[in-house]
Amino acid sequence: MSRTEPHPDKTTSTLSIVQPRATDAAAVHALIARCPPLDRNSLYCNLLQCSDFAESCALARLDGRVAGFVSGYLPPRKPNVLFIWQVAVDSAARGHGLARRLIQDILDRDACADVEWIHTTVTPGNEASRAMFTRLAEELGAGVEVRPHFDRHVHLAGQADSEELFLIGPFVARGSTGG
Template sequence: MSNIPTKGDILFRQPTVEDGAAVHDLIAACKPLDENSLYCNLLQCSHFADSAVLAERDGEVVGFVSAYHLPEQPKTLFVWQIAVSKSARGQGLASRILDEAIARGKQRGATHLHTTITPDNEASWATFRKLADRLNTELNHKPFFERDKHFAGRHDTEELLIIGPF
């Protein structure tokens, strides 16, 4: 049996700095995700590569989750963004890539996951509710970055989701 993916299979792997531009392009194509600079995506693919996950099909980047362990709470994995290309949507890839990120986080002692979501992002809410159900754990939330207080009215409030322990 070979570990080499066959045509059409999804390969989950740690990103490398060489993936930075492809990740940048993927995120740009996944509206309404906030775009970051290419430099930021290069850092995600290098400095935070051990907690990020890249999904690749037939040599094309079709998914990416950026994540990191909170410096003051190393048992908490913070998921920054999940991006799934149009060609890979509807196949459960967001859930699969999250599961891979959590598996890697657990190897480093993670027991909780945090992320932020705007109140109107139903797709993300559904993904993380399903995740909490799969992990058989709690999902709590509270305002984190507020529209007027933190974003100067330029971005909707981001709710902090707290999932765990797992």
């Protein structure tokens, strides 16, 4: 799905939300580098997201420049779950609901016809991310359960903060052929 419309606060700006292509991977890699505390991963990782996993990822362009990206995947043994991996919005574009709109764009696709849950992991200190996912759950009319998940010492070799699992759902499937 692709949407093009004026940016809500700047009538002279144009915002579009699309499924990414392989040729977007380098710009996505640069965006993620501008969005700490995100793990930068590799350009090759972003290339796979923008090709094999493109149906569960979304890209925002503001006046033609990549300003937002959500990576996600459909876990193989959980057909009703969309796992959100990373969410990145350029600092100048934050606070306008763009992160939520990117995730909603993924949910509206055929690939998500059976999706009734979003799973994601968030560090306890990432207030913006926690607020964004809590607000998303409200928009979907869904509950949020938070559980301990990846532990700093057990799973992350003491190199990164522990990650809590957010389970958002159930909600009515929104994919084009679902619900």
